[in-house]
Amino acid sequence: MKIALNATCFNDRPSGAKQRFLGIYGDLIHRLPEAEFVVFAPADCDMESWFSNAQNVRIRKTSIPSEGRWAKLLFSYTYWKRALSVEKYDIFEGFHLPQPKVASSKSILTLHDIRRLNGEYGWLERSTFRETLKHSLRNIDLVVTVSQSMLNEILPYCPNTPIRVVPNGIDISFYRTRPSEDELLAFRDKYSLPHTFMLSVGHLEKRKNYVKLIEAIASLAKRGRNYNLIIIGNDNGYRSVINTQIAKYNLENRIKILSGLSDNELRCAYWLCQLFVFPSVYEGFGIPVLEAMAVGRPLALSNIAVFREITEDQGAYFDPTDPEKMAFVIDRVFNSEEEQLKIIDYGQSRVAYFDYSEIGLQYQQLYSSLIG
Secondary structure: OEEEEEOOOOOOOOOHHHHHHHHHHHHHHHHOOOOEEEEEEOOOOOOHHHHOOOOOEEEEEOOOOOOOHHHHHHHHHHHHHHHOOOOOOOEEEEOOOOOOOOOOOEEEEEEOOOHHHOOOOOHHHHHHHHHHHHHHHOOOOEEEEOOHHHHHHHHHHOOOOOEEEOOOOEOHHHHHOOOOHHHHHHHHHHOOOOOOOEEEEOOEOHHHOHHHHHHHHHHHHHOOOOOOEEEEOOEOOOHHHHHHHHHHOOOOOOEEEEOOOOHHHHHHHHHHOOEEEEOOOOOOOOHHHHHHHHHOOOEEEEOOHHHHHHOOOOOEEEOOOOHHHHHHHHHHHHOOHHHHHHHHHHHHHHHHHHEHHHHHHHHHHHHHHHHO
16 A cells, blocks of 8 residues: 655644654554555655654655745646656555645545634635635545544535544643653753643644633732743744734733743643643644643633534633633632533543544554555
């Protein structure tokens, strides 16, 4: 079996989609040693080291850049027509739009979300994405998405194309392994972290809703409830807005933004925090929810469908559009040992379903059913 993976959307920048790719396909590649995997890499990223221990992987450099929507469209159109005429594959899997037409292979498209159809994007970008999505869906045999919530969102655009849910995962053993005391102390000292704090993880962009979370922290401070907040994420063009909000409420000593952290530093942050807060208004999934569960931390989450799906309605939820309601739930969970233990116990059990090995097995079964 020969499997092509169109990885031209990934680079050295961290993301949930990249984390899914490395974790799940790392397991799958070792699970299927008899299969040959061809990874199509972008022009601006060296992926040789990503699968250096796998003998059944070939990296093929392309002319397609990993970033720049219009450049990707242009280079993809010229590249795939030539490349796919040279070598045949049993399965061709892509992780972004556009998905090329591959007549000789079973074609899979993974969609993490379709947020570019939302109102926060301009008319031209929404229209371009919609047409690209419709065109790509005509070229494939199967859509894979990461949650039932996303399946419901995608379904109107591909009523005649099968859709399967294969959720995101994490390396549970990594997060459950507590860093050494020296590592935790070094991390706390490096970033001058307070003794107690709540944690939020996600890139700095509008949909992550940090502006409303800061308003909630400010509301609590007015009532003498002085909480510290650490936000971990790289800038996706929204950091200046968040900094302005922090300054507006004079919370510079209470809220800290950390970027460019290593995987171990992120793990340290989870182990040191007292509460994990996820205020997003839109997510296709929410990998940080799993990470917090694996470490054993209580969670306060936006009341959006995908978070209720991941946690099976067993969490503490707030209206992400209302800072006062957000503040109420945060304060309640932070100060209720009984509620914390209930959330932690559930999360420790639930997260086992999302281990990379479990998701890799689902993909192995998916491939078998697709090509018989």
